[in-house]
Amino acid sequence: MGRPAHGSDGLAGTEARPVHRRETAEHTTTRAQRAVAAYLLVGLALLGAWSPSSLGATLVGAAMVFLTAYMVLRLTLVLASRGYRTPEQEPVPDDELPRYTTLHPMYDEANMIPVVVAAMEAVDYPRDRLECLLVLEERDGATVAAARAFDLLDHFRIVVVPAVRPYGKPKACNYALQHATGDLAVIFDAEDRPEPQQLRKAAATFRAAERRGDRLGCVQARLVFDNEQPLRDGEGRTRRDDDGYDVRPTTWTSRLLGNEYAVHFDLVLTGLARLGLPVPLGGTSNHFPVALLREIAFEREQMPTMPDPDDGSVGAWDPWNVTEDAELGGAIAAAGWRTTVLDSHTDEEACLTARAALNQRSRWVKGYAQTSLVLLRHPWRTARAMGPLSYLAFQLQVGGTFVSLALSPVFWGLFGAYLLTGSDRIASLFPGPVYYAGMALLVVGNLALLTVSLYAAESRGRHGTVRHLLTVLPVWWCLLSLATYVAALELLVPSWRPSWNKTAHGVRHLGMGRRLALASATWFAAPEPTPVRSVAKPAVRFLPPDRTAPVLATGYVAPGVVAPRMPARPARPVPRPVRGGARPVVREVPKAPVRWLSEQSREAVLV
Structure with missing residues (x-):
């Protein structure tokens, strides 16, 4: 098949469209955005000085309108996902399959080299048409040494990214893209285990779209956290290795993270794809035509630290955006291309602790906020490129996630404070219709979110997750709001936490029952006899x-002596003189x- 509707000088078979100039998130806000924010704050301050109750009612009303729009969009996408049809695929013979490049960005993951190699060896794709790039950081000598020491097959190549700021996954992917020789490209993280037929399905989907004249720019596979539930043996017991560690570590955190993925990929993204709206891509298992990535790449002056490539492109991923995948999904839509969800999955590893999940979610929410702020720099121009409805839906997806998680604890706090105190000041914030609308949003909205989560868990057969959703889901929502506040602090004070919040993979874990058993054996064991020193x-x-x-x-x-009665000792013992000198006293x-x-x-x- 060769290139699927792509040429070296652009994308063939498509009508001419105005080029949408992308902007990076190197700076959180622009001078114009800061000026607009300052004017808005001054206006609110004047309103508060004139009538504090009017200011409070205005802020509450605006927040409720925004939350209502966000909730309506989410429920609409969930309902639309029920009618989603898998994209048409046209089987491609082996001798016509396009050349595929897989990118594997890794940092501080020397232990994951065998996992990556094993996962790609399980993929069903001709080896002479497959190129696997291990994208490693120059400053990570341990992983580079482990990759070079490993007996890699011929279709594996090591790409060492120079130690130039900004660090992170998007900069590594940009550098690796300059070395890619494939017609199609896909990103896999170190812990990813794609379905063996995924590359063939993606190639068949692109070929069918080419035959229809469809502008298909990305194919997103579904992501599944396989440690959402433990791996059990035939008797229903959790399988462990020789050291007592769970073969598939599972915690309440991994269960709720897995449920989030089920909602996001099975319901939200499929609903967006069915309605033809922009899709905020996942961080992995997204397949692209390489020519498209080079066509929508950033301009040379936007990335001065990147080396000059042969084809003139610099990179398709924003190296300053910590959710570069979501931003790329918007850029594909602005360029007039469509994204669909593939009927294939990739197994991943979820975080096992609440702290790791907090770091990961704070990075994701921060990246969504960065993407939203970048799109707000030139809203009219971006809306014309995407389409007004698509622009609004995409902003509600990325910016609405940040705002809704930030506002949720505020409304819950006001509700709880009013129940405890009956304050008239709080009541003045919710006059008449606003109060009833707020109560409906509070009750119906939260029940709807719970119902969607339960539906997603049951649709994937995760029956064990239902119990956790009914017990700890409010705690999980509080954790997500805390991650949002951490992300806001990082945006306001970049020097506070400038590094990439990387998620560790390949973590060994003892199950709760095993840990309690070991602890109880230590607590209640009989004390050992104390040796006589x-x-x-x-x-x-x-x-x-x-x-x-x-x-x-x-x-x-x-021993052997009978003690006689001892006479009373005199008050003052008088030493007896002996011949030859004084005798020592006993x-x-x-x-x-x-x-x-x-x-x-x-x-x-x-x-």
Whole structure:
């Protein structure tokens, strides 16, 4: 098949469209945006000085309108996903399959090299048409050394990214794209295990779209957290390795993360694809025509640190955006191309702890906010490129996620404070219709979110997740809001946490039952006997054997000797003079617990 409707000088078979100039997130806001924000704050301050109650009602009303629009969009996408049809595929013979390049960006993951190789060896695709690029960082010597020491097959290549800021996955993908020789490209993370037929399905989908004249720019596979539920044996017990660690680690965090993926990829993204709206891509398993990536790449002056490529393109991913995939989905839509969801999945590994999930979610929410702010720099121009409805839907997806998670604790706090205090000031924020609309949004909205989560769990057969959704889902929502506040702090104070919040993979984990068993074995085990330690022998002077040893305070006497009655000691012992000089006085032994040992002649050991 060769290139699927792509040429080296652009994309063939498409009508001419105005080129949409992309902008990076190197700076959080522009001068114009800061000026608009300042004018808005001044206006709100004047309104508050004139009528504080009017200011509060205005802010509450605007927030409720925004949250209502966001909720309506989410529910619309969920309903639209029920009628989603898998994109048409046209089988491609092996000798006509396009050349495929897989990008595997890795950092500080030397232990994942065998996992990546094994995952790609399981993929069903001709090896002479497959190119696997291990994209490694120059400053990560351990992973580079591990990759070079590994016995890689011929279709694997190592690409070392220069240690030039900004660091991160998007910059690595941009650098690797300059070395890609394939017609199609896909990104896989280190822990990804794609379905063996995924590359063939993607190639067949692109070929069918080419035959129809469809402007298909990206194919997104579904992502699945395989450790949403534990791996069990035939008797229903959790499988563990020889060291007692779970073969497939599962926690309440991984279950709820897996449920989020089910909602996002099975319902939200499929609903967007069915309605023809822009899709905020996932960070992995998104397939692109290489020619399209080079056509919509950033301009040379926007990335001065990138080396000059042969084809003039610099890179399709924004290296300053921590959710470069979502931004790329909007750029594809602005260029007039469509994204669809593939009937294929990729297994991933979810975070196991709440702290790791907090770091990951704060990065994702921060990237969504960055994408929204970039699109707000020139809203009319971007809306013309995407289409007004598409632009609004995309903004509600990326910006609405940030705003809704930030506002949710505020409304819950106001509701709880009013129930506890009955404050008239809080009541003044919700006059008449606003109050009833707010109560409906609070009750119906949260029940709708819970219903969607339960539906997504049941549709994937994750019956064990339902119990966690009914018990800890509010705690999970609080965690997401906390991640949003962390992301806001990172945006306002970039120097506070400038590094990429990387998620660790290949983590070993002991199940809760196993940890409790080990802990209880330690807590309730019988104490070991305390060994008798030898101590320094006290300075004791024994009388000659022919004389009776004095009875000590402990009541013990020399073995085999009957203690006579001891006469009362005089108040002042008077030494008796002896011939040849004064005789030394036998002083009383200090009162201490002494045990006589029969096996050693007349020796004492302190107990």
